[in-house]
Amino acid sequence: MLTIKDLHVSVEGKEILKGLNLNISPGEVHVIMGPNGSGKSTLAHLLSGRDGYDYERGSILFNNEDLLQFNVEERAHQGIFLAMQYPIELPGVNNMSFLREALKAVQKARGEEELDTVSFLKKIKSTAKYLKLDEKLLKRSVNNGFSGGEKKRNEILQMALLEPQLCILDETDSGLDIDSLKTVADGVNAMRSPDRSMLIVTHYQRLLDYIQPDFVHVLMDGQIVYSGDKSLALELEEKGYQWLTEATAS
Amino acid sequence: MNTSIENEIWFKQILEHTDNVEEEFPHWLRNYRSSARESAETAIVSGLLPNRKQEGWRYTSLQKLQENTFYLNFDHTEDSISLKREWLSGVKSHRVVFNEGRFDRRLSDLDGLPESCFVGSLAAAMDEYSELICDWVGKSKANQSSIFSKLNNAMFKDGLFIYLPQGMKLEHPIEVLYLSGSGDKLLLSQPHNMVILETGVEATLTERFISINEGVHFNNYVSEVFLGKQAVFNHIQIQQQNNQSYYLNHLGLSLQSESDYRGTFLAMGAAMARTELSVDFKEPQAKCTLNGLYTVVDEQVVDFHLDINHGISHCHSETHFKGILLAKGRAVFDGSIVIEKDAQKSQAHLSNKNLLLSRKAEVDSKPQLEIYADDVQCSHGTTIGQLEEEQVFYLRSRGFSEAQARRLLAMGFAKSVLDNIEIEPISEQLEQLIEGRLTLGDTQ
Numbered sequence: 030m031l032t033i034k035d036l037h038v039s040v041e042g043k044e045i046l047k048g049l050n051l052n053i054s055p056g057e058v059h060v061i062m063g064p065n066g067s068g069k070s071t072l073a074h075l076l077s078g079r080d081g082y083d084y085e086r087g088s089i090l091f092n093n094e095d096l097l098q099f100n101v102e103e104r105a106h107q108g109i110f111l112a113m114q115y116p117i118e119l120p121g122v123n124n125m126s127f128l129r130e131a132l133k134a135v136q137k138a139r140g141e142e143e144l145d146t147v148s149f150l151k152k153i154k155s156t157a158k159y160l161k162l163d164e165k166l167l168k169r170s171v172n173n174g175f176s177g178g179e180k181k182r183n184e185i186l187q188m189a190l191l192e193p194q195l196c197i198l199d200e201t202d203s204g205l206d207i208d209s210l211k212t213v214a215d216g217v218n219a220m221r222s223p224d225r226s227m228l229i230v231t232h233y234q235r236l237l238d239y240i241q242p243d244f245v246h247v248l249m250d251g252q253i254v255y256s257g258d259k260s261l262a263l264e265l266e267e268k269g270y271q272w273l274t275e276a277t278a279s
Numbered sequence: 280m281n282t283s284i285e286n287e288i289w290f291k292q293i294l295e296h297t298d299n300v301e302e303e304f305p306h307w308l309r310n311y312r313s314s315a316r317e318s319a320e321t322a323i324v325s326g327l328l329p330n331r332k333q334e335g336w337r338y339t340s341l342q343k344l345q346e347n348t349f350y351l352n353f354d355h356t357e358d359s360i361s362l363k364r365e366w367l368s369g370v371k372s373h374r375v376v377f378n379e380g381r382f383d384r385r386l387s388d389l390d391g392l393p394e395s396c397f398v399g400s401l402a403a404a405m406d407e408y409s410e411l412i413c414d415w416v417g418k419s420k421a422n423q424s425s426i427f428s429k430l431n432n433a434m435f436k437d438g439l440f441i442y443l444p445q446g447m448k449l450e451h452p453i454e455v456l457y458l459s460g461s462g463d464k465l466l467l468s469q470p471h472n473m474v475i476l477e478t479g480v481e482a483t484l485t486e487r488f489i490s491i492n493e494g495v496h497f498n499n500y501v502s503e504v505f506l507g508k509q510a511v512f513n514h515i516q517i518q519q520q521n522n523q524s525y526y527l528n529h530l531g532l533s534l535q536s537e538s539d540y541r542g543t544f545l546a547m548g549a550a551m552a553r554t555e556l557s558v559d560f561k562e563p564q565a566k567c568t569l570n571g572l573y574t575v576v577d578e579q580v581v582d583f584h585l586d587i588n589h590g591i592s593h594c595h596s597e598t599h600f601k602g603i604l605l606a607k608g609r610a611v612f613d614g615s616i617v618i619e620k621d622a623q624k625s626q627a628h629l630s631n632k633n634l635l636l637s638r639k640a641e642v643d644s645k646p647q648l649e650i651y652a653d654d655v656q657c658s659h660g661t662t663i664g665q666l667e668e669e670q671v672f673y674l675r676s677r678g679f680s681e682a683q684a685r686r687l688l689a690m691g692f693a694k695s696v697l698d699n700i701e702i703e704p705i706s707e708q709l710e711q712l713i714e715g716r717l718t719l720g721d722t723q
Contacts, residue, residue, distance in 0.1 A: 077676050101675035110676075117673035121691025127677075130687070134678040170691065187677060 030055050030226050031076075031195060036087035038068075038075060045071045047251030048087070053195070056223040060237065061230045062262065063248035064270050069230045070114065072248070073199040076228075077111035078104045091195070106138035108194030112184040112201050119171035124183070127171045128153060128190055135191050156189045160216050178209035185216040196220065198229045202236040214239030234266040247273055283326055289345045290323045293430060293467065296351045305405060307413045315417075315432035322426050329426065338611040338643040339582045343550055344525050349467035349497045351434070352379040360458060362386055366489055368704045372454040373398050379459060380468025380498070381437050386456075398453055401440040401473060408442060415475055419503035419531025420557035420586075428529045428555075431501040435471035438501075441484070445477040445507070452483035452513075452702060459524070461494030472502040476510040483513040485705060488528075490521040495550075497525040504531065506538035508562075514540065515700055518554075519547040519712070522577055526552040534594075536562035543699045544571040544600075545709060547716070548579030548608060555584045560622075563593035571600035572696035575608025575640065576716050582611040587629070589622040592652075598629040601696055603689055604640035605716065615647040616659065622652050629659040634666065634692050636685070636717075686717045 031053040038046040045068045053059055063069050075082045076089070078101035089096040091107065099107065119127065129149060136143055144152070157164055160182045172180050181201055188196055198217070202210055217227070217240055229240065237245075237259060245261040246253045247270065255261070255273050265273075294316065304312075322328065329336040360378060367374070375398060376386035382400030389399055397404055405412065421428060439455055459468060476482060488498065498520075506512055520526055526549050532540055546552050558567050573581040587596050602610050612631045633642045646659040666688050674684035693713055700706040 079672055079676075101672060102678055102680055105676055105678040113673075117667075117669050119670055119673070119688065119691055121694035122687055127674075127687075130683075131674075131677040131679065134680070134683070138678065170694075191678065 030092060031228075032088075032090040034088050036089065037085035038071065039083045039085055040071070040081060044085070045251055049248070049252055051246070051253060053226045053228060055226055056221075057244065058221065058227040058229065058240065058242045060242040060245045060262065061228065061248050061253075062232065062245065062265055067248045068251045069248050070199055073111060073197050073228070073230050076104075076195075076197055077101065077109060102134070103138075105191070106135055110188050110191055110193035110196050112181075112188055112196065112198045114200040114203060116172050116180040116184050118173045118175075120173050122171045124169055124171045125153070125167045128167075128187065131187065132190055152190065153186070156186055159219070160186055161212050162186060177204040178206065181205060181209065181213055182216070185213055189216065189220060194225055196225065196227045198227065200230055200232065202231055202233060210236065211239055234262045237262050249273065283328070283330070286328050286330065286341075286345065287323055287326070290319075290328060290426060290430070292348065294319055294323070294433065296434070305409050305413075307409075308405070308416075311416060312433055312435075315429055319426060319429035319433050322429060327426070335584060335613070339551065339553065339580065344497065347465050347495055347497070350464045352381070352466050352468060360386065360491060362456070365708065366456055366487060368452075368454060368485065368702050368708070370452065370702055370704055372452045375399055375439060375453065375455045377437070377439070377455070377457045377470060379466055380457075380470045393447065393449070395444050396447055396449075397440060397442040399440060401438040401471060402436060404440040404442070408440070411442060411475065412440070412473065415473060415503065415505055416471075417503075419505065419533045420559045420588075421501045421503050421529040421531030425529060425555060427499050427527050428501055431469045431471055431499050431529070435469050435501070438470035439472040439474070441474045441476075441482075443476050443480045443482055446479045447477075447482075448480070449482040452485055455484065455486045457486065457488045457498065457500075458491050459489070459496040459498055459520070460491040461496045465495045465497070467497045467499065469499045469501075472500065474502070474504045474512075476506050476512055478507040479509045480507065481511045483515075483702070485515040485517070485702065487517045488520055488526060490524055493521050493523065495523045495525075496520075498527065500528045502528065502530045503533070504540070505533045506535060506540055506565075508535045509537045510535075511539045512541065513701065514542045515545070515702075515705065516542070517545045517547075517709070518549070518552050519545075520549045520552065522548075522550060522579060524549045528554045530554065530556045532556070532558045532567065534558070534560050534562075534565035534567060537564045538566070540565075540567045541699070542567075542569045543696065544569065544583070545696075546571070546573040546581045546583070547712065548573070548575040548581050551580045551582065553582035553584070556586065558585075558587045558596065560589055560591045560594040563591055566595045567597070569596070569598045569600075570696050570699045572602070572693055573600070573610055574603040574605065574693075574713055574716050575610055576605045578607045578609075580609045580611075583613065585614040587614070587616045587627065589616065589618045589625040589627060592621060592623045592625065594622070595626040596628070599696075600631045601692060602631070602633040602642055603636065603693060603713070603717070604633060604642055605636050607637070607639045609640070610642045612642070612644045612646075612661075614645070614659070616649070616657065618650045618652050618655050618657065620651040623654045625652060625655045625657070627655070627657045631661045632692075633661070633663040634689060635663060636665070636689060686714065689717050690714060
């Protein structure tokens with residue numbers, strides 16, 4: 030589904046990704062860990078189409094097409110979804126109509142039939158309930174005055190609604206208490222399917238107590254230096270990242 | 280800029296229009312009008328006319344207005360205008376329609392008004408309410424220093440008159456339409472409106488200023504609003520005229536103790552749409568809330584001058600205006616609060632936020648705050664900005680096109696003002712109107 034080859038990306042003249050390789054097949058859950066400043070968030074954001082990145086070398090293929098030729102909304106239409114670490118507040122934009130219009134835009138672009146109002150409301154309400162998101166928040170402005178946990182759950186709500194092929198979660202676990210973390214993880218798990226993949230960027234092993242990844246990668250200094258299974262995360266939790274630098278150097 | 284001689288001639292020409300209704304008016308009103316006429320004449324000959332060197336007219340030129348010769352509409356005929364659905368809220372209301380500044384009985388609907396009150400034409404009220412009108416006319420500060428206000432006072436023949444006696448709580452809103460247009464001649468209308476609410480009255484008034492065709496017209500309104508003790512007045516003004524026309528509105532509010540004025544002002548622009556609003560707190564504990572939203576497209580101009588005078592202690596003013604500027608639109612916001620020496624415990628807050636959606640649009644914003652008392656809570660501020668790119672990105676990442684995202688965010692910006700309008704069909708109509716303008720703005 031997603032194939033990244035030898036990707037070199039710089040921001041304002043500074044090289045952030047230095048030859049990154051990553052291959053994600055349908056149905057797989059990949060976790061990317063790594064120290065601060067290693068390029069994790071850059072990777073998450075550039076996949077969504079945010080601008081401000083210079084692509085020096087390498088390629089990103091999404092469903093065998095060059096991803097870089099598509100703008101932000103086209104990537105959303107094709108099934109890329111970024112759940113943000115700091116979801117943006119949209120004062121005056123009603124959450125419910127935002128969700129409705131987003132779904133319409135995506136369905137239209139995908140050539141799908143528009144979900145009727147009743148089914149839409151049913152879907153939103155049941156998902157919100159599942160995510161323990163107070164229905165009142167649907168009537169408020171998008172993320173405006175939401176708590177940190179509510180914002181993250183609202184991201185997962187959007188993700189559930191838009192049914193992307195590739196879910197990118199950028200530190201969705203940061204700032205969540207243990208109950209919220211579990212709720213968010215449940216929401217993510219409920220979306221796992223054989224043709225949907227996930228790329229989860231996180232600092233902490235604790236999220237992986239709830240979401241079982243297929244692969245764990247360590248991103249350091251702009252490259253994936255080590256890949257393994259779930260046990261790698263536990264090892265990192267115990268030993269930190271330093272031993273990897275030494276291991277890969279030798 | 281026109282020379283001062285040309286400026287003088289133009290104003291003199293307007294004042295030269297006389298009519299034969301004079302004799303119908305009571306003696307005191309003839310005196311009132313003629314003293315206003317003298318005052319206007321004095322202003323004209325002493326060169327006290329608006330020009331770009333005066334602070335209040337620094338950003339607004341009268342040149343285009345003065346390229347036109349306007350005529351008063353003497354021979355008003357009941358022509359074939361019919362009301363359009365988009366001019367009306369659709370809710371049950373008491374409807375007053377002015378056609379070229381004259382009360383239009385055919386289009387008005389005043390059935391079901393409680394007895395002992397009056398809603399309708401000032402000219403028609405002149406017999407029964409002569410004394411009341413005589414007592415109050417000209418008593419507000421509806422910018423009497425302005426030459427345009429003087430012209431209105433010297434020449435008005437009709438206008439809206441609302442009198443609600445003590446304790447009356449009007450169940451339905453009063454909905455007023457001012458319809459203007461021009462045929463062979465360019466028309467000038469100068470209604471003089473008076474709203475008198477006695478102690479404890481509660482009422483809602485919506486006023487819409489509408490062009491019925493694409494002709495150039497000039498409206499020069501004076502509106503005087505007097506709120507008695509504990510009166511609560513919801514007031515919505517919607518200016519939505521064509522791009523060629525000129526609109527001047529002098530609104531004076533006079534507030535007695537514990538009265539509560541809640542105004543919402545929507546300006547959709549014109550060749551010039553200027554509102555001069557003066558707030559005069561007469562007694563303590565009065566509250567005045569002014570919310571406004573202006574949008575300009577094409578080469579429209581909107582101009583707001585607010586003069587909020589706290590001359591009395593314990594009064595509270597909240598003034599919050601927002602502007603959305605598109606295409607080559609221009610807006611002026613000049614909001615001034617003065618807290619006089621004895622106005623202790625005043626609360627006064629003023630903000631003006633502008634969203635510039637075009638490189639060619641322009642806004643001149645001038646919030647002013649002068650405080651001469653020492654125990655007050657006041658603030659004022661202006662922002663002029665563009666949409667947050669982070670927000671645009673967020674929406675696009677959810678599948679919205681860039682144009683859709685910008686429109687949605689601009690609507691979100693407008694929302695806080697529209698939310699003040701409690702008559703839902705009106706806020707929905709306005710939302711659609713503004714959305715349409717934003718779409719129009721995309722292509723300019």
